[in-house]
Amino acid sequence: MAFFPSWVCVLVGSFSASLAGISNLSDIEPPLWKESPGQLGDYRVENSMYIINPWVYLERMGMYKIILNQTARYFAKFAPENEQNILWGLPLQYGWQYRTGRLADPTRRTNCGYESGDHMCISVDSWWADLNYFLSSLPFLAAVDSGIMGISSDQVRLLPPPKNERKFCYDVSSCRSSFPETMNKWNAFYQYLQSPFSKFDDLLKYLWAAHTSTLADNIKSFEDRYDYYSKAEAHFERNWVLAVDHLAAVLFPTTLIISYKFQKGMPPRILLNTDVAPFISDFTAFQNVVLVLLNMLGNVDKSIGYLCTEKSNVYRGHSESSSGSYGNNS
Ligand SMILES: *[C@@H]1O[C@H](CO)[C@@H](O)[C@H](O)[C@H]1NC(C)=O
């Protein structure tokens, strides 16, 4: 059906890189960004290896913070303050998962991730946390592997969760052997990034190719998690995966300001079975509309052949022309 993608275009086209309403970029950073490790030396070292526990909110966020820091120089030509770094989408999405309770134990058998318990804990039973594991560890390890971090590939190890150890990989070599194609795609992104001739649109192509490949490798492993959620939330999770394919197809530019604005449309808490969009009273109109669109997406044929080439070109043209300033229209 041609009809859904056109809505994606409308939605995507409604964002701009304008700073309207944002007085300071540090106000739109993800939760606890400042408190997160910003360099490898902030982590524990054992036998000259950096040890990272990605099942603790700050330590996982630190991987993003380090990637953003180490790649900043390659995005400086597009805008100041690392604003056009397209890796911002990942930590912002992860921060949204944290803020909305999605990293907590959905079975409630433990207090992992709850305010009243261990609120920095990331639950291995959380569907969101499991997929985000690969969307943080693989880009991080590939950055190490591609030499951007200035350390050798065997100098970082991630710690396993308390159970289901075999579902994950923990260092460059094991992630390479479990997910060779995906790791190659992340590496290709970093290789291209280091080219002095890198173009914004092409960077997005490499990034989205790696992102969708990461999800495709891992979605099946965590299907059992859907049962831990309300039907409404599980439905949203499945639709979200489809939505990501659409965002990838239009090369949605996951820069800081645009990711932030997009996120305002995401559900601000875990969905309940009594939630019926567009009538969820504690959601904004934007959040209700996004949920309606996602539900429609789940119901239509997943054909993303054509897509709004013209609109997205206009849109991307904008993001390039705004380099040097944050754009001036909204
Ligand atoms: C933005 O906020 C940060 C921390 O809140 C502060 O250190 C910085 O000076 C602010 N920048 C501007 C331009 O207001």
Ligand SMILES: *[C@@H]1O[C@H](CO)[C@@H](O)[C@H](O)[C@H]1NC(C)=O
């Ligand atoms: C990267 O991190 C270093 C050390 O923490 C800091 O001095 C520098 O300003 C950071 N650069 C960017 C672009 O964030």
